[in-house]
Amino acid sequence: MTEKIGVYVCHCGTNIARVVDCKSVAEYAKTLPNVTVARDYQYTCSDPGQEMIRKDIQELELTRVVVASCSPLMHEPTFRRTVQDAGLNPFLFQMANIREQCSWITDNKELATDRAKAIVRAAVSRVNFNEPLEVKRVPMNPDVLIVGGGITGIEAALQIADSGKKVYLVEKEPTIGGYMARFDKTFPTLDCAACILTPKMVSVGQHKNIELMSYSDVVDFSGYVGNFKARIRKRPRYVDEEKCTGCGQCEQKCPLSVPSEFDCGLGKRKAIYRPFPQAVPSTPVIDREHCLYFTKGVCRVCEKFCPRGAIDFNQEEKTIEVPVGSAILATGSDLFDPSLIKEYGYGRLPNVITSLEFERLTHASGPTGGKIVLKNGKPPESVAIIHCVGSRDTNYNEYCSRVCCMYSLKTAHLVGEKTEARVYEFYIDMRAFGKGYEEFYKRLLEEDVTFIRGRVAEITDVAQKETEKGKLIAVAEDTLLGMVRRIPVDMVILSLGLTPRNDAIEVARTFSISRSKDGFFLEKHPKLAPVSTAADGIFVAGACQGPKDIPDSVAQGAAAAANVLSLIDRKEVELEPTIATINEEACSGCRICISLCPYHAITHDEERRIAVITEALCKGCGVCIAACPSGAIEQQNFTNRQLFAEVEAVCS
């Protein structure tokens, strides 16, 4: 049967029409074999544009449709629905991209028009061989996996659990709370971080729909949207969570103190410990590396004093498997390592500290009880705060870390509130973009902080004059004055930027998602799908996708939760039919494809000695097709006939 093809050339406003002569492309399309109708239109994706196509299909009895417009990413689903509404199978539609691959890359009208014609020619040639395909539906498992128990993961977990859905919340640290649990106050409102965070942590711990797995990590994640399997490794705490009441006796009696990670090493903790008193869960963990029983075979004091007999030195690592339908990654970020910038002297000059160390110093339950003091115990008389440490610097990270300007202002405020110190802020540009942020900046300007516009070149303890003796000198070019300044201070606080987690590569691999150039997880679309990923059913939220402050992280946590709930409410998921199929006659059973399939979608049928594809697992990546020595595998909607037709038409 001869096909009747309709071709629609879109102007995309001026995006395409600016360089492509759309009218002449449409005229040209009319001359191509089997083309019944060809039109150009200003916005084909608009309602009247779609209506035009539907009308043509019905009135002219079109059997195939080509739209030459933008990339298929956004509007292929739109036009598939359009042709489906008019009674055609959606896969009999073909999109030709004359925007990203044509009009956006040149200003040469003649060449652009020729190129658009070639692209349309290829699509028309191909669409002759498109076959009707059926979309499969499978049930959606409503249970959700959330990785990371910082404020982002907490927000997402509570939103989903409150709607009655089951959440598995996996946190690798002994407690949830993330960075926010370590902060003193939050900008720009200066409310206490703990006061707004800990109630949420408690809700997570008590929620009947949340299964909290702390001190655990996801080691494997397989399956497909609606039907994933997560393998979760629970590290042993050596304390029975069921029996423990969190009374804290064991911590008090433990004889061994070691530097506390939670306090950046500034304070101490015991070998059996909770990172901080409001930890959730409140069950302590035994640090095997230091515990006297594990290192020397003696002690067991905690065991003796535990009133509930909850200490269990024989606990072992456990790996469990949970089926879930979707997942949210909220794994957060790391802080930039300031020892890489040797000229700032971190680690060499004792009173050069990081912004997180400052948070612990100024925190009421921190190692100094909230006193801001130098290493010698005295309060500083002057403090320099250095912005953009590790950020906006092509030697380290090119990007802006977004949070540092504002938390530096907060730092300056707290130093001013708690000490008599003179405060200097060294900044490149002041970025106060959020709600109430600029107002907070203005407030600090009025609080008598000295702002110096310039990146600090070095922190040195080599004095050049009497007034610099015994001080740390911040050397910077003041770009407003146009001169180099040397400011002697007692304490330097490095406002560290945010970096991808050190295990971001492995996590991305486990969940089969991509990372952007800066190393953070890649979202599906930076504006229109900020928490989705290229992997259906897997979402990202918070600072694992890029540096974010608390308001933005919470917003993303909630956004990811909304995405997941919308997915769950559909009750079933559609599986793209563009998967690989095996021509059983041609398959020799060599098994090459089986070892190559990244999704474990191919198995070997022992009886018939051929490869078999599990449709639900196949993602249509095409690896097996390229590898098959017998040419026995084809991908639906990407058949050889379709592709060769396309290539031949381009070359003709």
Add this chain to the structure above:
Amino acid sequence: MQARAEFSYYPGCSVEGMNKAYDKSARVVCEALSIDLAELNDWNCCGASAYMSIRELRAHLLSARNLALAEKEKKDLVVVCPACLTTLAKTNHYLKEDSGFKRTISAALKAADLQYMGSVKVRHLIEIIVNEVGEQEIKAKVKRKLSGLKVAPYYGCQLTRPFGEIDDKEFPTMFDKLLQWIGAQPVNFPLKAKCCGGLLMMTNEDVGLELNRTLLNCAAENGAECLGTLCPLCHMNLETYQDSVNKKFGTDYKIPTLYFTQLLGLAFGYSRKILGINEELIPSQQITEKYAKVV
């Protein structure tokens, strides 16, 4: 001992003139460490000094000619002067990155029947000694540990800049390590990679003297008995201008200044004379004599 790679030695102009002791001691130390230092045949000026700022392309061409000569000898270049290192390495980098520049240079080299394919690496002697010879062999060679000798290791600005490939750009540590291997004590010297003023001493002496005073002061305050250097120009500024610094600022610095190769040679048991230790303006007798006696 395992045979080490051979190098073409590029002495550079400064060690042929004012800084002969550097050349002398470098050759002695290399012989002791079986580093083959055959002088690059027919080498010319590296193009450093002010030339690079005034006639950049021609300066690169001078540099490229040396690279081409080394390639002909199929050896890597070893230099002792960090200015030569930077200039030669810079030309090498540009030739790899900029094809237009490469065409111009190649055409010019061709006129002298030379060509350069880009195979030569330019290395500073201290880096070869630290990275290639290494701790074990150095320690085994030491006959008289320079026990307790407090040295301020001065790297200057060009050993690690601009490329930073062999050590941290701002806070290098390889010289410190080397001093420890021979029993000396590197003192805390935070200005170790700061500017000595370079040629400013000729064009703007006030600034040059101020910079040197800062360095000398930092070394003295940290208890250094001597300064260790690896750059002929730094060496000259720090040593020969101590008098001028004293006159201008009313100070009284008399800090002996020795090349790293002289310190290494002393530890290996060579006489002061062979190492050129008697040729400096500020006598180092007091600190070197005790190590010069075989224990």
